[in-house]
Amino acid sequence: MNRKLLIAVIVIIALGVGAYFAFFGESKMGNQQAHARWISAHTSGTVSAHSPVKVYFTKNIISEDQTGTVVQKGVFDISPSVDGQALWVQPNVLEFTPAKPFENGENYKVSVDIAEMVDSLRVDDYEFTFEVIEQDFTLDIEGIVPINMQKSMMFKVYGTLTLADKAEQEAVDKMLEASIGNENFSIKWEVDNTGRQYQFTVDSIARTEKTRELKISYTGDPIGVSKKGETSYKIPSKDSFLVTGYQVQQYPDQQVTIYFSDPVKRYQDLKGLFSLTTVKNYQVDVAGNRVIIQPDQ
Template identity: 30%
Template sequence: MRKQLSPLALCSLFFVFFLAESCSKITKNEAYYLAISKYVYAYTSGAVGRTDAIRVRFVNPAVGSDQVGQKVAGNLFSVSPAIPGDAVWEDDRTILLQPTEPLPYGEKYTGTVALGKLFSGVPKEAKVFEFEFSVRELSFEVVAFGLRTQDASNLRVQQLTGHILTSDPVENTSVEKMLQAKQGNKTLSIGWVHKENNTIHEFYVNDVERGNVRSSVQLSWSGEPIGLDKQGNLEQMVPALDEFVVLSAVVSQKESQHVVLNFSDPILPTQDLNGLIRLDAYDGTLNFAIDGNFVRAYLSSRVIGEKNLRVEAGIKNVAGATMKERSDWPLAFEDLKPAVRLVGRGAVIPQ
């Protein structure tokens, strides 16, 4: 005769399973991280690219040299949901999982390492190490650098330069469909140079006409060719032929902090710009690099905060004509942010 469980027995059974499930979950408190830090040196965390490698690096060797290059046993390391590709021992203390195909944008993953099976004497709270990471969403940014003169002897023909930055590699042909440029009713042709594994896409809007009166170039873009619902536009002022002015001043916050100035005319490369371009309340010196319509002013020491950049009248273009009016440009300078942080909760292992 088949026995039936009473409601009380069912409740008791449910409680047992619930208790077992709860006990199996990892409590990530201070004791957990302190115990883990004695075995795990660094690991992939945060947002990663679709094709980035996943790594876990240990403090001490975990396998012998004969295991380097071999697959990691499934009961030692796993990722959920599964990632296509085999985890291998990159060296005697590093697990490497290189995806064999791009991962889905926005997907979240949990990695698990059985430290208790890799090392002896591991305390209970550190026997299983879990870490989380996700695939960053695809995004892009359009930046216009400014105008430059293609032929210094003919100021009528200009070129608008800039780039599109994508968070992950994308098809070049798709990026080239994202951008359109018009001057008045005229559609302008755009040239491209793709760099950095198809994440930097430089563009050159050709045949911008500089006439006797001011005009503008309308730059518009859409993310639809790369599967994103994002649109935007900007307007680039094109000065008249008799206007010799500063068009923009932008801070580059890189290690060699500098200001990029875009002039309407190519600048005379032999002139001394000291005193003609200066940063108010700055004790350091500025070193200048002239490249056609662009002047880069490099700071001898890093600045943080807001400063005013003054560009004096008197700067000369390649024809020897002098700029008639000075201009002031309020700029924000930032500290250099570290590209990679190592060790700790959510350390990112550099590639």
């Protein structure tokens, strides 16, 4: 190959490479500009497994009377694949609702075919990602109290189970078990409006002639969390007066709550019975079977 021919070949290759990058660079920029003109917001970041996926458009894509219409297959894709339905909840809002909750801890990629929705628009699919909350839980057993402060012959234990993400009530019911020996106790649940915080009560624990031990076992298996353990409480005998537990609170106010097996007389002189190291001034209050100690502000 002579020198002139070699130079010509190099020039042609250089022009071809330059044209390739110029074309695809402009194409990518054109996609970004088109996406910005048509899409204003979408689901992003870390979300609940129970949350729908939403895409907000800058303009109405359908008419008002078409609200509730399901989009055709291929217009909205999600990976890993999830069964569900994508429909127009507003003329400019597309929403995908999974048939069952997303997988906790999973990352998902969404692809929206805008060109299929808008006539004469030539643009690549719009893509975005989101992450689902990693499920976890904390268990806080707050104390043991007499059901009837006058007789103190039956006790209840109560506490809070807090989830990182919402879960089905049926699954939560299987997370705790309470027993004394071979005797199992039912657990009552109350959930707050977030669906993440559950107040629980182990009720009707009889006080007998002997001190007994209540075991509360917990497991995260029903909600897909590999965490389990056991805690126990002494149920005092009929004739004993015991400290049954305590709780330290830092917020909103600092205080220590001490639980007793029987009610403490409200106007009893408690001077000298309680002390806090390094704290000279504090208040001692009585509420049923609880003594609450608060350092002065």
